[in-house]
Amino acid sequence: MIDDDDTELKMVGGQRKSGKRSKSLSVQRPVTIQNPASEESRNLRDYVYTLFLSRIRNLKSMGLEFRRRDYRAEEQSHSLPRVPAKSHPLSAPPPFLQVNVLDDRKDDFFDPLRSMNGKMEVSTTGLQHEEINSDETVPNEISAQSQEKEWNSFTKILMQRVPVSKTISISVVSSTVVKGSKANETSSKDLHLEELDDPQKFAEEDVKVISQREYVSRLLELKDEIKLAWYADDRVTSLRLSIKVARLLxxxxxxxxxxxxxxxxxxIMDMLGDLVWNRIKQKAEFTEDGRFICSLPDNFKVGDICFDAKETCNNWFCKIGSVRELLPRIYLExxxxxxxxxxxxxxMDSLQRLVMMIRGIADPLASAYCRLYLVRCAQRLPQHDTGYLIGCINDLKVQLLRLTSARESTPGNFSGNSKLLVSLIEPTIxxxxxxxxxxLNQMEIRNMLVALGMGRNQSDSFQNCSCISIILHHILKELHLGFLCSNAFEMLHxxxxxDDFSFDQCLNYKLLGFRLCERIPEVSKxxxxxDKIVQVMSRYNSLDAYLKVADAFLDIIFENQFDPYLNVILDxxxxxxREDEIGENELASLQSIFLKLISHFANIENLLALNHFIDILDVMYGSSRNTINVHILSMATRNGCVRDxxxxxxxxxxxxxxxxxxDFLNLRKDDYQHPAHLISRFVYMVDYGPEVEHHLTFLTECRAAFGSMSELQETLVHSSNNLAVKAMRYGNNNISFIKSCLAFNEVTIPSIHTHLRQLNLYLETAxxxxxxxxxxxxxxxxxxxxxxxxxxxxVDGFLVPGDVDGIISLISKLCGIMVMVPGNLEQxxxxxxxxxxxxxxxxSWMFPRMKIKVSCTIISLSSALTQNPLPYHASSREVxxxxxxxxxxxxxxxxxxSFSVVxxxxxxxxxxxxxSMAVRGKLALEACNCIASSFTMSNEMLxxxxxxxxIAKSCLSADDKYLRRTLKFLHIE
Known part of the structure; x- marks a missing residue:
């Protein structure tokens, strides 16, 4: 204690120090400054020592005393005048105040709140410009470059679609690919085209094993050999090697x-076709001696071609026509x-002939991919109709009918692998x-479906007709959406x-449902x-199929308010x-269905009222269950308190x-925060009304159930404090309940990991x-x-910026509470x-900025505690x-x-x-403001x-706003 007769303040750096009672203030000597700012800084330090150390007992005689404050008068003098607003500041302004930003034709930002009646005016200049651009005509035919890009993208996906083992089995037909080529050892003049087709070479049926890498590598070598032979004018060898490649198929x-x-x-076939094309085109444009004839346009006619070029072209078709095997001959042509x-x-007149030729290929896989290559090559022609495409699909339909009817009795290499075979044929379809x-427009689509055997006439296209499921699936995928919506019921039929095993029927229903959901208002009938789809679903015993179809049509049910069907579907x-196993496919479908249900209903009560909602939720597990739980919590807490x-x-x-x-321990912080935050928000939003005891019991159960979640423990403390305040507000004088809330917090706060968060919660509870x-x-x-x-x-001896500001803020909060806490003269x-x-x-982590702010805060606290009356008091009369x-x-x-002087x-x-000079100047100004606000400005303080x-002037610019305002406040010029 310090009184007028005896002064005892045994503090060194804020720590108690043993020693005899002293009549002078014992203060730790300041740290020696290696780089003092100026001579004035040293003079200031010496002046303060002389002022505060030698005359500490006569504080009042020095004129050192706290400034008397009238907080209410200060608040009124510094408050801005308040005038009631006649209208909401964000409402539409009066017409005469409307600023038309668009009239100046500048690209300035336009505030929609300034527009009349809340409507934003939009300049039509940009829209007109876009409309002009959109009027540009686009060619009907896709460019060759675009076709090549689409084909390359398709083939890249095709290679990745089916996983292949590192080793593959090949027949003797393909054994030549692993043998070294000796094409250059025999003169081309000794080779005749008839010698290329020797049936004796392929009579054996032995199978060899080769690595995939070796096979691909040999094919690339063959490609290079064909190219080298061509540019060496050995075109017979190029053709022979190309036939060898075609035989591999x-x-x-x-x-x-x-x-x-x-x-x-x-x-390789495409490369050969390009080589032949360039060869013939060169003959059409130049003579043998290099004389220029003409330049062929892109849309040239036969009449523009010279005789030699035609003869060369016809010769190539004749050479290829002499190949005996059907499949290599078709590929080469x-x-x-x-x-x-x-x-x-x-x-294009020859396309139908090629379609007929492919029917002679017995192998269903080889014939399907041959048709694919036919379509690819036909797309390179300048004009073509769709007749050959219809023929290809109908032929594939016949082959698939044989496969699906034979089921697992398919002969040849596909015995027991019919489903795998169909999946390999699917990309061609x-x-x-x-x-x-x-x-195609809608009329052309209808005619096309009739041509594919899916209808008898235009008026009754889809009644009592059938198709192969896998073909129908891709037709549904490509049909125009408007056509699908207007014929939705017929498509269901x-x-x-x-119904065949080539493709799961439920997947076609699923595809149709999702496509119809893109334009639900346009769906007819x-x-x-x-009603039809609910009947279809009832016939499925498999949970997976049932869920897929239900998921696809759920949005249509919601959009048209067919809610009675929901309970039927959930049943x-x-x-x-209950009867089927829940696998990954079922979980994915259930997750999609539950997310749609959660998005559809406005409140949690309606959602829980659905039949078996909780029962179905209980059968889910894993990440799908977690996802649904997250969305349920988010939905339940977005509309305010939870009281039911x-x-x-x-x-x-x-x-x-x-x-x-x-697993909160193994999750990243970002992943952990979201579920933890939702659970915490739910706990915080729970409201039992006046039943505060029941609410505290709920908080206790949460503490036991979620003990590993630090964020939730903080929420529990906040909720407990709210309960205590609510009990006081209700006029409930149950002192034991309020003490229970305080005891609950005293037990809960230590379980929180961060000391700064604990500090904040202790202060809140205080x-x-x-x-x-x-x-x-x-x-x-x-x-x-x-x-x-x-x-x-x-961390590593340093605090992050957020912790620095947090510590300063919490110490300020502590000082604010100390104004209300009764003091104790004994302590x-x-x-x-x-x-x-x-x-x-x-x-060690306290640096000057923190020390200054905390010290100024404590001085302000000391000044406030000496005021009569205090700035504020505790609400309770007991305090x-x-x-x-x-x-x-x-x-x-x-x-x-005395403590403030220290x-x-x-x-x-x-x-x-x-x-730092700049920081030093700011700190000096902060100290000045603290002195001026807390102490009476005697000569010594001034x-x-x-x-x-x-010091501040020597460190800061003369135009610094903080400096100028401080000088004005101190009345110093």
């Missing part, structure tokens, strides 16, 4: 490798198909149908009549469609879920399932304790808060501020303020003033320790302030 020993083989072999333009003005339905899901006890119970179970399903009049509880909570400050552990009214300063002085407890006690003010000396030392201002 006869080998379907390893059917999974066939798509890759097709891509590699047809790439297709590779040079576009060269028929040199012979015919309508080369997909590409052909894409070409078939490209750019078509799918129903098409929607009531019949929904069906529950019945099948049943809903609270369900959400508590959902939160438990989410907490148990997420405020609640003061509000209830529990002074002893508040004292213990404040002591615990100060202890948290002692345990702050920086010292400044005991808590002294302890705070002692802790902070002992920390008496210091202005009543210590009114007229000299020792009370003397202790606060802190003031620390401020001066800290300012001089700061190495001298100290002036010295600090001189």
């Amino acid at each position: 006869m080998d379907t020993t390893t059917i999974q490798f066939y798509p890759t083989l097709f891509v590699l072999a047809t790439d 297709l590779s040079i198909l576009h060269c028929r333009r040199f012979l015919l003005d309508h080369p 997909e590409y052909i149908i894409i070409c078939l339905f490209k750019d 078509l799918i129903e009549c098409t 929607v009531d019949l469609v929904v 069906g899901i529950f019945q099948r879920a 006890p049943t809903v609270i119970e369900v959400l508590f179970e959902v939160s438990q399932a989410l907490s148990d399903g997420v 405020e609640v304790a003061l509000l209830g009049g529990f002074v002893s509880h508040s004292d213990m909570l404040i002591d615990a808060a100060v202890n948290c400050l002692r345990n702050v552990e920086p 010292g009214v400044a005991s808590i501020p002294k302890l705070v300063m002692s802790i902070l002085d002992s920390q 008496m303020g210091n202005d009543h407890l210590f009114f007229g006690v000299p020792a009370y003010s003397q202790e606060l003033l 802190i003031l000396q620390k401020i001066v030392n800290t300012v001089l320790e700061e190495p 001298a100290v302030s002036s010295k600090l201002v001189e």
